[in-house]
Amino acid sequence: MVEVTEPTVVIVGAGPTGLSAAAELRRLGVHGVVVVERDKEPGGIPRFTDHQGFGIQDLRRSMTGPRYATSLVRQATALGVDVRCAVTATKLADGSVELAGPAGIEVVRPRVTILATGARERPRSARLIPGDRGAGVMTTGQLQQRAMADRPLGRRAVIVGAEHVSYSAAMLLRHQGASVVAMVTEQPGHQSVAGADIVGRMWLKAPLMTATKVVEIIGRRRVEGVVLEEMSTKRRRRVDADTVVLSGDWIPDNELARRSGLEMDPMTRGPLVDASGRTSTSSILAGGNLVHPVETAGTCSLEGRLLARALAAGLADDPRSATGVRLHVRAPVAWAWPGRLDPTAVPPHVLFQLSTTTTARHAVMRQGTRVLGTTRLRHGRPGRSLRIPGTVAASVDPGGEDVTLEVES
């Protein structure tokens, strides 16, 4: 009879978070580390993001997304991580994980499961954009995958959104010889790095239309244009286009987490976690873009390592669930990570993003009336990460009231 050894840790998702957590666990001497990935290849989203800018924070050099994905996979497998592709985690219950794939359906019972299932861009339906149903509406993720598969893209595109990923879409389209007739954002400005608007205008020839929204898509078989509304005046006009790229507007891929009954954070829409990735269920951890939609691959990768270190240190004992004090946010703060603050698990930083543009200058964290920390905002734009030094968590009173994060002038 074949002896079945249960894995010690099962990690769901072979993106930067999952692969980095797995590699770190092996470095710390943990045996039986299995990563399951539902796609036929590991690497996560960076596999399709064929431009520079990956690896700076974690691997200390800049490379393209696909090369970065390959490096993470190589590193993990070289350290003895068992990466299984085309395997989907379909159910988590009572410490067991159900895995489905071409080899059949298997139930494993690891000590701990780490969810690292990432985030996706919301499609047209979720954004409730009315109009005809002609083909040519896609997310950036789809655009990138089409480009990689050498499938035709449009000639005249409207890009919805003006964050990093939107400029990444614009670059790709320009590179493929298409023109970007407009980048449209409901915000008063773009949300990418300083000067992105100038680069966009001069080099990408992509006019930025701020405080504007898409109110209709026209074209029954193929997209023929969009109707844009200038939000302040309600003036509408039609712009001809054959492609509409819906960029950004991320949502965690949270189905498995929700179906497992994990307590969710209504703001991030991912599971509620502390800085060690602990959730409301002791045997399940969660990290990466599943718990903060979205941060860079490097941030996710470093967080994966952090989770692994905390986990390895505590593996001798029984794992415990997140018990820290709740961190709530006040508008225009959209969400903050970690949603539970625990003085014994101090994060490198508290991450947060805004939902609308603000002129406020500071972020303030309070427990009751006590100010835990104040930081100057690096910018006041939504869709881009902001940070507060994690040391604030150390001063949280674990028996005290909930903590709030808000912005002030």
Next chain:
Amino acid sequence: MRPAITEHDVAVIGAGVVGCAIARRLERAGLDVVLLDARGDVGDGTSKANTAILHTGFDTVPGSLESTLVTTGYKLLAEHAASAGIAVEPCGALLVAWDEEQDAALGDIRDKAIANGYLDAAIIDADEVVRREPHLGPGSRRGLEVPGESIIDPWSVSLSFAIEALRGGATIALGREVRGVEAVGDVHQLLLDDGATLRARWTINVGGLRSDEIHRMFGHHSFTVTPRRGQLLVFDKLARPLLNEILLPVPTERTKGVLVSPTVFGNVLLGPTAEDLDDIGDTASTEDGIAALLDAGRRVLPALLSEEVTAIYAGLRAATEHRDFQIESHPSERYVCVGGIRSTGLTASMAIAEHVAGLLAVAGESTEHGRELDATIVMPPLGETQRRPARDAALIERNPAYGRIVCHCEQVSAGEVFDALRSELPPSDLDGLRRRTRACNGRCQGFYCSTEILALADAAGLDLDPLGWSR
């Protein structure tokens, strides 16, 4: 020179669910049938965009043809679905009253159900309503339960009829539009868009939104179709636990209201609107329509609104100036019109087919059930409560392709996609593949999988990419 002329016993114009049902029924009677549709796939008009409810007929107009055909069709389709493995969930329905006027109307609706021969409808009190549906918004009152109302996979129904007709020997001509008709002696000669002609002794007009136009080609003017648009929102599967049955509005003089219903695919539907249009091609959604649906949904099931919308679509009902189905037989012309099949045609489809067979019999055709198929057809199990291939260990062991999930949101395997691509009635576009497999129908709408699925189609030699072949 004109292309060759083919001759058939019966030409069925329109391969919606009703046309497919008729073609299947007449084929079984031993007639040589050709089923024509202007679109590239069967069931690609109104039949693909409805609320997918298998109606008991409790609220039809008593004594109408529709009442009879819906009541009979309900039983026939339930039997067919069970034997063909098409997903049906007998979840029942609850009409919920939200104000005094609606509350007062419940008794009349129950009486109407009885007049329609449906005896199981019962009024339940306000507390019981909330107990059964704990997620209802505040302000609900009494309700009327209709336990027989069911939900069904609407796409597999049209497909199963068409495939059975095909196996029986029928010809299915897709992408062929009927442009005109001329009588040549005893037969009709149909003129098609590509210049070809086709001869048939009998013609059945099942043209849906264009049934009036075809009717006029035959020289009849008894009705005009006014498309009545119904916009619908489909919510994520994570919303499914919010309701246990179909939540129907109580119709009053002023408004018909919208329903919230589970689907056999495990989603939740909210809709439809009712807007009279003059363009039979306008299946767009609108700002006002979406806003109205969200308002209605917020009242009935507030928690629904925090779930993701995974699809927005609109269907056009073939409404006419008459209240009933427009089914007419003109035996001397060997012409039958099946028009104005507005809002219950999915349920009534098989009964309509029996009715049409009867009309032909009256005119002297032999339409007794003749041939039975060699093997009963089995449709792929697309229902959430059925055993889907990716969850079927024994099947995966025989063929690992059923374990290779390619559409993650809907858990569709490569094996199922291959089956659809290689079937006797393959899809003509990505939407056709969605209807056959559910692939790309989920919450990500192709963010993860569309490119891989298109590549599978490429490999099978089918160009399903709406934006063109891969380079």
